Amino acid sequence: MLDQRSQKGMATRRAVLGDAHVDRAEAAKTDFDAPFQSLITEGAWGTVWADDSITQRERSMLTLALLAATGNFEEIPMHIRATANTGATKTDVIQAFQHVAIYAGVPKANHAIKLAKSTYAEMEEHQ
Secondary structure, three states, X not given: OHHHHHHHHHHHHHHXXXXXXXXXXXXXXXXXXXXXXXHHHXXXXXXXXXXXXXXXXXXXXXXXXXXHHOOOHHXXXXXXXXXXXXXXXXXXXXXXXXXXXXXXXXXXHHHHHHHHHHHHHHHHHOO
């Protein structure tokens, strides 16, 4: 079961974040953080993201809103880039951040929007 969850998690992680991102993360993995990498691959990607109760688009919106609302800004660019694979549009993302503004605070939403704009610009530059 755990091996299946790990395999499903890695497949989902690659589908959402892209092979290049996952390959970099795997190459940087050490004995020290290998247990953490297994935890997120099996738990986040193999359980939560792999569940088909809601769409990947909806998961992107939820994830971005939660990251912004909790002030975990470091992962916002990675999840903005993932929207190219999940189908979440710029309109979806700005709507998620508007909810953050109302329910979690304007400064958090403002910072998340700044990060999203910068990341979208980078993505368009590399197309």
